[in-house]
């Protein structure tokens with residue numbers, strides 16, 4: 001599959017400080033990728049370079065093959081961006097806002113405006129003033145606005161900040177629909193790991209300006225097993241000696257193995273005269289994983305900017 005967006009050796013130096021260090025990342029159609037990292041890891045800087053709000057020191061961003069270094073406006077015209085609180089004209093209706101924003105792009109028809117309204121489920125309220133909308137509805141109107149020119153790539157920075165659980169769920173649902181139906185590639189930064197876990201197909205983790213991991217969310221969730229075996233101590237040593245991380249619990253322990261490895265490992269353990277009582281997948285939360293990957297790094301706080 002051809003990526004929609006590619007970051008190629010992307011770097012940013014401010015003064016003497018390397019803030020983003022040789023970042024390589026591909027984002028694919030129909031996929032929602034979460035962008036995670038501790039405070040100060042470089043998420044905002046990366047996103048600002050991707051949307052042209054900050055210059056690139058070296059490397060490049062390709063959007064549908066168009067290089068931002070070679071054709072800045074051509075590349076940017078293919079992106080839809082949603083920030084935390086989209087700017088809207090509060091005393092105009094949702095519909096008039098969309099008509100206004102549609103004028104900023106070439107070729108956005110009335111039919112397209114109606115289409116995006118349907119996509120975010122705003123048909124019943126679109127003729128009302130934005131000042132009467134809940135935060136969740138404003139956010140969905142922001143999503144509709146970002147989709148007007150049919151971008152194949154959407155960037156969302158903390159999109160659900162301030163939304164209540166129902167608002168978050170609705171937003172997530174519409175985002176999924178847009179990724180599935182229009183094949184849009186979505187890149188979302190959020191500090192809410194549980195939210196990212198539900199919303200995203202993949203996560204990219206950045207720390208100190210470097211990409212430290214990129215994984216499928218399903219893969220993150222299925223790579224741990226809880227084992228109860230006797231004698232417990234030698235069973236734990238057996239896994240440690242093979243390089244697995246072993247987290248001890250009262251009657252058993254958790255290891256970071258992949259499913260195909262399990263039968264062989266258990267067989268070996270049995271040969272070494274251990275009795276096996278329980279082997280079951282252990283679902284680690286994304287938060288556990290994140291802390292493991294970043295060595296206990298703090299989860300980035302919500303932006304207050």
Ligand SMILES: Nc1ncnc2c1ncn2[C@@H]1O[C@H](COP(=O)(O)OP(=O)(O)OP(=O)(O)O)[C@@H](O)[C@H]1O
Nearest residue numbers: 014019037038039040041042043044045046300301
């Ligand atoms: N204009 C600047 N001059 C100097 N250093 C900067 C500048 N902008 C950002 N930085 C530094 O670059 C690093 C990355 O910042 P960035 O805002 O991209 O991180 P972040 O991952 O978005 O963090 P947060 O989650 O806290 O918003 C930080 O150490 C920050 O202090």
